Amino acid sequence: EVQLVQSGGGLVQPGGSLRLSCAASGFTFSDHYMDWVRQAPGKGLEWVGRSRNKGNSYTTEYAASVKGRFTVSRDDSKNSLYLQMNSLKTEDTAVYYCARLKWLQNSGFFFDYWGQGTLVTVSS
Amino acid sequence: DIQMTQSPSSLSASVGDRVTITCRASQGINNYLAWFQQKPGKAPKSLIYAASSLQSGVPSKFSGSGSGTDFTLTISSLQPEDFATYYCQQYNNFPLTFGGGTNVEIK
Numbered sequence: 001e002v003q004l005v006q007s008g009g010g011l012v013q014p015g016g017s018l019r020l021s022c023a024a025s026g027f028t029f030s031d032h033y034m035d036w037v038r039q040a041p042g043k044g045l046e047w048v049g050r051s052r053n054k055g056n057s058y059t060t061e062y063a064a065s066v067k068g069r070f071t072v073s074r075d076d077s078k079n080s081l082y083l084q085m086n087s088l089k090t091e092d093t094a095v096y097y098c099a100r101l102k103w104l105q106n107s108g109f110f111f112d113y114w115g116q117g118t119l120v121t122v123s124s
Numbered sequence: 125d126i127q128m129t130q131s132p133s134s135l136s137a138s139v140g141d142r143v144t145i146t147c148r149a150s151q152g153i154n155n156y157l158a159w160f161q162q163k164p165g166k167a168p169k170s171l172i173y174a175a176s177s178l179q180s181g182v183p184s185k186f187s188g189s190g191s192g193t194d195f196t197l198t199i200s201s202l203q204p205e206d207f208a209t210y211y212c213q214q215y216n217n218f219p220l221t222f223g224g225g226t227n228v229e230i231k
Contacts, residue, residue, distance in 0.1 A: 037168075044211065044222055044223075044225050045160075045162075045168065045211055045222040045225075046222070047219055047220035047221065047222070061218050061219075063219045064219065097167055102173075104173075104174075106174070107156075107177060108154075108156045108174070108215055108216070109215060110156075110158050110170075110173035110174065111158060111160075111170050111173075111213075111215075112170050112173075112180075114167040114168055114169070114170070115167065116167055117167050
């Protein structure tokens with residue numbers, strides 16, 4: 001059974017840092033691209049960033065709103081995905097989800113499994 | 125960025141109703157369109173990918189259609205467990221973008 005178990009959320013002051021974790025099990029983590037998606041309270045979904053797999057040199061992509069402040073990384077030996085968040089702003093307050101991507105020919109890379117989410121609150 | 129516009133933003137329907145939600149992309153997305161269901165306090169659940177392909181384990185009452193810039197999600201016979209918010213998402217271009225959501229409520 002595919003599982004994505006998240007940890008690391010909490011309350012942080014503006015300008016502070018936080019690292020989120022997403023522990024994967026039930027599949028070969030190293031084969032998959034992984035993303036982070038967030039949802040501000042009462043709002044819709046916003047894509048945050050991507051980690052590609054080793055075969056694609058672990059390259060990353062970011063939303064403009066977080067580029068230069070957030071870093072997506074992974075440790076395949078620990079089956080874990082991370083989101084390092086620096087210089088946090090009040091507008092970064094959200095539930096953060098990790099999500100697995102699946103690739104199929106003619107279907108591209110699409111989300112199939114999601115973590116349970118973890119709340120990050122940026123407030124003084 | 126590609127803008128995804130969903131309509132309606134909310135709807136009221138009865139158990140057994142057929143429900144259709146529309147999603148329009150601001151430019152062509154090669155059918156790289158997904159649909160998700162989200163219930164309050166829960167993570168999104170993936171329903172459909174590539175505009176019309178059902179994710180594993182998703183019941184066949186859900187169906188997706190469309191091409192180019194216009195897409196639809198249809199629930200053939202609404203059941204109590206289907207009352208939720210539904211989102212479309214394009215994954216043809218970065219940044220990935222989502223529609224604003226459609227809240228399906230009980231009439």
